[in-house]
Amino acid sequence: MDLYFHANFFIKRRFLLTLVFTLLFLPFIVRAQITPTVNSRLNGKIIDAQTKERLPGATIAIKGVTNSTTTDAxxxxxxxxxxxFPYTVVVTYIGYLPKELVIDGSPVTISLDIDTKQLNDVVVVGYGTQKRADITGSVSSIGKTALQQPVTSFDQALKGAAPGVQVTQTTGQPGGGVSIRIRGGSSIQGGNEPLYVIDGFPIYNAGSTAGTLSGTPVNPLSSINPGDIESIDILKDASATAIYGSRGANGVVIVTTKKGKADRSSVTYEGNYGVQTLRKKVDVLNAHDFAILRNDALYDATPAKGRFQYLTQQQIDQLGDGTDWQGSAFRNAPTQNHQLTVSGGSAKVRYLISGNYQDQKGIIRNTDFKRYGLRANVDAHPFERLKISTALTLSKADANIAPNGIVNSLLIMPPTATIYDPNGGYTLRNPFENIFANPIATINEQINKSTTNRVLGTTFAEYKIIEGLNLKVLFGADVNTISEKKYIPNSIYEGSLTRGQAGRGSLESYSWLNENTLTYDKNWGDHTINVLGGFTQQSFSRENFTASSQNFVTDELGYNSLQGGSTLIAPTSDATRWDLQSYLGRVNYNYNRRYYLTASLRADGSSRFGKGNKWGYFPSAAASWNIGNEPFFENISKTVSDLKFRLSYGKTGNLEIGEYQSLATLATYSYLFGGNMITGFAPNRIGNDRLSWEKTDQYNAGLDIGFFDNRLQLNIDAYYKKTTNLLLNVQLPWTSGFDSSLQNFGSVENKGLELAVSSQNFTGAFKWNTQFNISFNRNKVLALGNGANTYITGNYIIQVGQPLGNFFGSVTNGILQTGEEASKGKYTGSATPKPGDRLYKDINGDGTFTTAADKAIIGNAQPDFLAGLTNTFSYKGFDxxxxxxxxxxxxILNTNRQNLELFTGQQNAAASALDRWTPANPSQTIPRAKLDPAPVFSDRFIEDGSFLRLKNVNLTYNLPRTFAAKIGLSNASIYVSGQNLITWTKYTGFDPEVTSGSNVSPGTDAGIYPVAKSYFVGVRLGF
Known part of the structure; x- marks a missing residue:
């Protein structure tokens, strides 16, 4: 509705009514003026009860009479x-609870409490907003308490904050990304990440758009300052997401940034400083114990005698603990964040401008992340029928990225080796004649930089054509430039092999958006209808290149002189583009705020699919019954204050398969002819004109219920979603000339239950609120392509009737003991079994064990349930x-453990090696040491990833307003905070929450940068 128009209309109508009233009652007015009256004058101010900020525009009226006024700026x-005096006044202000009190003198200060129910009343949905009571779909809103966490990227704040949302950090690298699954993963080879809509601009964050050189890319979402965000709403069921059609199958995360408030100028500053530490070390052997292990491995290997040197007991005793490689690489790392915000405006123009600086050092030396950000949001109402709004983000992010695989190197480096040799240079060769890349040298000397510049902005104009009918035209752009620089010097082991290696890469991406929508709102009697229709289009293009060389005379110029390397490595470059056009429509109807119906339809045309299947159609329908507004409900409303049922169905799609997948393509190949290298082209992919969308049908049933005037609220959702037409590489006959083709085959289902509970346990001077959520999801593969039943890739298996994420390997069955070589030796997988070898189960029943034939499902990466619990307490300025x-x-597949339990004596080993099998210690669980073991992937390396974590503790003290005013502040608060303070888990790796892997192979801890435990102190100041 146009507030300006109605304000004028109200003023004119009030003037006419006043004029008529004056003419009719003029005699009485005159008489009243000559009658003595009491001219009681009440002065005062109205403030927020918690922040003590003054509230302009609040209304104060005398109860029972017409006298009223509003507060000024x-x-x-x-x-x-x-x-x-005395008399009773009623004070009201939008977003606050009304207050009625008796006044017996002047001046007064009246404080109002925030109406938490009204505060959460409006929810952002696709292409608009809705009152929470009017929503028919499943939508979760992230509270401000979650957004106040000191995180680098806002997606990290979603952990545990909403039911049905699984957030997994793929790396603890500063500025690193996370992987999010909303109601489980539906695709096998397509994307499973949700769609992000930031101030109206859709972004698909695949975790990386860079990584051409670094190996561990920076999260693109880290370019957005979390302190700029006002709200996050997560659309989960198809009724809510179908309006995004081909991109809604994995859920939608809608991010709205902060805006200025009319007649409320303010300057705020928030800053914090923190220290990050490694949560735990992985237990490995010290030098003394490692040397004993090495001797055991050498004694076992007859060919090794004469090739390697054994240590005497005296030499072993002199080794001590040796080098602590983890302790030398990890550090206590500082982090700081500063934000200054200026906001204000008038009835016609509102603005908010903020600047942000963040500097986070990594817990691994020589790693960090710095962000410089500027945001400007302006909302203008220049004419009665026209609104204009602009949201603009400018950011620059610089990162020093940990070398790929460095964490694994720290664990396996022998503790008998030293960081520096006697001459002060880096040690390249350890005392046992084995060559290793010195991980400390790699960390200190290798250069691995990434710089990201981003401009993300949207602007729209909304024009009221007639009463209730509005036209909105939006334009947006997202421009990213990423530069990567790498240099491996000749002074370290990796660089000595090539006499130095330099590389540079860049990636430029540009996306533009245009949306044109018409919205019609109409109320007549008990009927309310909202109709949305529109046309949108978006285009995305990307270009990238890499260039590198090696064999340098000097390391001084690093990556700034590629031409200084005498050996040039062939450069690479690439360019891609996709386009999307869409038509959309939605109708919302409710009768008397009791019965609600929603229907939507979106048609998407994408350049990514075959010429006969570029268009997809995605409908949805939903209904809800707000029983709490029924007349008969009044009899039980004192106990059950609100009750609502929701049902929905919808179809959504998935187009995240990369560009040009439906087309036949050529690849470059090099051949040697006549002593010359010749480059040519040859087909490398067959085309598929029938390639189309993955389609997800989802059903949802929900119940929202409130007790005791909504002091206790429950939200329950049960859902079933089935994804068909999976995008899979299907094997082709060799006669076709190709081994596989991307086709639409197979289906996957997800079904689950979500519960969210919110309670106001105590109100008044002492407040205690609780939010709890828990969700259960069960995933199953229903069909695979071309009649196949099983798809095996490495250590993972995808099988019909089983969930995604199954680990596939051997099953351990104890340790071979002395005298059992003849009877059980065939179950070791060794041609010459010896006591102390690990035994494995014979899965196929052929009477022997082989690693290729005897495998089974040995675990799954998907959790049985996810949960989050938040308690907030407030008392006398303390929160x-x-x-x-x-x-x-x-x-979790702990690949670090897999590497550390080889017990070869050539690399360090896990502390479990202390209990390994020896003739004096016939262990039943830990095998013997041997120089050349045949690694077997087994259930030994699949660990329980369950955990409970004290994720965040924050204590805030809000200074009294009188004290703040003395130092020139409108409000002030100080806080201390801790993150990842305590973790209860059986997992033996660095962290159970950090895993990587693709859709096909999830749940892998492969030497990932650990997440830190952090402590912060900060201030928030208002001027």
Whole structure:
């Protein structure tokens, strides 16, 4: 509705009514003026009860009479009552609870409490907003307490904050990304990440758009300052997401940034400083124990005698603990964040401008992340029928990225080796004649930089054609430039092999958006209808290149002189583009705020699919019944204050398969002819004109219920979604000339239950609120392509009837003991079994064990349930937040453990080696040491990934307003905060929450940069 138009209309109508009233009652007015009255004048101010900020525009009225006034820009008022004290006044302000109190003198200060129910009343949905009570779909809103966490990227704040949303950090690298699954993963080879809509601009964050050189890319979403965000709404069921059609199958995360407020100029500053530490070390052998292990491995290997040197007991005793490689690489790392925001405006123009600087050092030396950000949001209402709004983000992010595989190198480096040799240079060769890349040298000397510049902005104009009918035209652009620089010097082991290696890469991406929508709102009697129709189009293009060379005379110029390398490596370059055009429509109807219906349809045309299947159609329908507004409900409303049922169905799609997948393509190949290298082209992919969308049908049933005037609220959702037409590489006959083709085959289902509970346990001077959520999801593969039943890739298996994420390997069955070589030796997988070898189960029943034939499902990466619990306490200016987060039932492939339990004596080993099998210690679980083991992937390396984590504790003290005013502040608060403080888990790796892997192979801890435990102190100041 146009507030300006109605304000004018109201003023004109009030003037006419006043004029008529004056003419009719003029005699009485004159008489009243000559009658003595009491001219009681009430002065005062109205403030926020918690922040003590003044509230301009609040209304104060005398109960039972017409006298009223509003507060000015300073939150102050003067009310001429015409009657003596005491009398009762009623104070109201949008977003706050009304207050009624008796006034017996002047001046007064009246404080109002925020109406938390009204505060959460409006939810951002696709192409608009809705009152929460009017929503028919499943939508979760992230509270401000979650957004106040000191995180680098806002997607990290979603951990445990909403039911049905699984957030997994793929790396602890500063500025690193996360992977998000909303109601489980539906695709096998396509994308499973949700769609992000930031101030109206859709962005698909695949975790990386860079990584051409670094190996561990920076999260593109980290370019957006979390302190600029006002709200996050997560659309989960198809009724809510179908309006995004081909991109809604994995859920939608709608991010709205902060805006200025009319007649409320303010300057705020927030800053914090913190220290990050490694949560735990992985237990490995010290030098003394490692040397004993090495001797055991050498004694076992007859060919090794004469090739390697054994250590005497005296030499072993002199080794001590040796080098602590983890302790030398990890550090206590500082981090700081600063934000200055200026906001204000008038009835016609509102603005908010903020600047942000963040500097986060990594817990691994020589790694960091710096962000410089500027945001400007302007909302203008220049004419009665026209609104204009602009949201603009400018950011630059610089990162020093940890070398790829460095964490694994720290674990396997022998503790007997030293960081520096006697001459002060880096040690390249350890005392046992084995060559290793010195990880400290790699960390200190290797250069691995990434710089990201981003411009993200949207602007729209909304024009009211007639009453209730509005036209909105939006334009947006997202421009990214990423530059990567790498140099490996000749002074370290990796660089000595090539006499130095330099590389540079860049990636430029540009996306533009245009949306044109018409919205019609109409109320007549008990009927309300909202109709949305529109046309949108978006285009995305990307270009990237890399260039590198090696064999340098000097390391001084690094990556700034590629031509200085005498050996040039062939450069690479690439360019891609996709386009999307869409038509959309939605109708919302409700009768008397009891019965609600929603229907939507979107048609998407994408350049990514075959020429006969570029268009897809995605409908949805939903209904809800707000029983709480029924007349008969009044009899039980004292106990059950609200009750609502929701049902929905919808179809959404997935187009995240990369560009040009439906087309036949050529690849470059090099051949040697006549002593010359010749480059040519040859077909490398067959075309598929029938390639189309993955389609997800989803059903949702929900119940929203409130007790005791909504002090206790429950939201329950049950869902079933089935994804068909999976995009899979299907094997082709060799006669076709190709081994596989991307086709639409197969289906996957997800079904689950979500529960969210919110309670106001105590109100008044002492407040205690609780939010709890828990979600269960069950995933199953229903069909695979071309009649196949099983798809095996490495250590993973995808099988019909089983969930995605199954680990596939051998099953351990104890340790071969002395005298059992003849009877059980065939189950070791060794041609010459010896006591101390690990035994494995014979899965196929052929009477022997082989690694290729005897495999089974040995675990799954998907949790049985996810949960989050937040408690907030407030008392006399103190606010305490305690947030617990957890997962149960998932397994993790600990590849670090797999490497550390080889017990070869050529690399360091896990502390479990202390209990290895020896003739004096016939262990039943840990095998013997041997120089050349045949690694077997087994259930030994699949660990329970369940955990409960004290994720965030925040204690804030809000200074009294009187004290703040003395130092020139409108409000001030200080806080201390801790993140990842305590983790209860059986997982032996660095962190159970950090895993990587693709859709096909999830749940892998492959030497990932660990997540830090952090402590912060900060301030928030208002001027």
């Amino acid at each position: 300073k939150g102050e008022f003067t009310l001429v009552s015409g009657q003596p 305490l937040l305690i947030f617990l987060q957890g997962a149960y039932g998932n397994q």
